[in-house]
Amino acid sequence: MNDKRVILAQELHDGIAQDLVGLGFSMDSLIATSQDLQAKESLRQVRFSITELIDKVRSEIHQLRTATDLIPEGQEKDVTYELLRVLSEILRNASEHAQASHLSIQIADNGIGGAQSKEGSFGLVGVQERIASLGGDIAIDSSQLGTKISIELPLER
Numbered sequence: 001m002n003d004k005r006v007i008l009a010q011e012l013h014d015g016i017a018q019d020l021v022g023l024g025f026s027m028d029s030l031i032a033t034s035q036d037l038q039a040k041e042s043l044r045q046v047r048f049s050i051t052e053l054i055d056k057v058r059s060e061i062h063q064l065r066t067a068t069d070l071i072p073e074g075q076e077k078d079v080t081y082e083l084l085r086v087l088s089e090i091l092r093n094a095s096e097h098a099q100a101s102h103l104s105i106q107i108a109d110n111g112i113g114g115a116q117s118k119e120g121s122f123g124l125v126g127v128q129e130r131i132a133s134l135g136g137d138i139a140i141d142s143s144q145l146g147t148k149i150s151i152e153l154p155l156e157r
Contacts (some may be wrong), residue, residue, distance in 0.1 A: 002155060005064040005065070006064065006065055006084050008064050009060075009061045009062075009065045010066035010085065011085070012057055012060060012064070012139060013061050013089075014085045014089050016052060016057055017058060017061065018089070018092055019117070020050055020053055020054045020057065021054060021096070022092075022096070023050055024047060024050045024051065024054065025096065027046060027047045027050060028047065030043055030055045031043045031044060031047065031153055032123065047106045055057070064120035093105070095154070095155055100155050101154065101155055102152070102154055103150070103151075103152075103153045103154075104150070104152055104153075104156060105149075105150070105151040105152045105153070106148065106149070106151070107148070107149050108146060108147065108148040108149075109146045109147055110145065110146040111146050111147060111148075112119035112144060113142040113143045113144050113145065113146060113147055114142060114147075115140055115147040115149070116140075117141060131151055131153065134153055134154075135153070135154050136151055136152055136154065137151070137153075138151050138152075
């Protein structure tokens with residue numbers, strides 16, 4: 001069973017907290033490359049504020065996770081939404097913490113196949129364009145036994 005507060009804590013962690021951490025990393029990069037001492041000091045002050053916000057959000061996450069109100073049994077979850085949040089967290093960790101230079105993603109289903117570009121439909125085209133814009137490769141293998149999508153992506157360091 002999941003507690004509503006735990007779900008909110010997950011959302012805060014995977015959303016705002018991670019966005020603030022990413023903003024902090026960007027700020028660190030700006031501080032490191034800035035030649036203007038006055039601008040550098042202003043950026044440091046903003047960085048300290050971001051760190052304080054991260055600490056506050058983490059504290060709220062901890063408080064939410066220690067609560068005991070439960071979601072009633074049988075309440076449905078949006079599987080797609082939950083998987084997007086999980087994958088987002090995994091990808092963020094691989095990109096920011098793992099020091100990886102390459103990422104492989106493979107998703108397979110046992111559906112009826114048919115994953116191909118269709119006139120007037122831009123879903124797969126958009127996916128292919130996004131992967132290409134990131135310097136990656138995508139392979140889509142689809143048959144009556146299901147669809148397998150493989151993505152190979154360099155991670156810039």
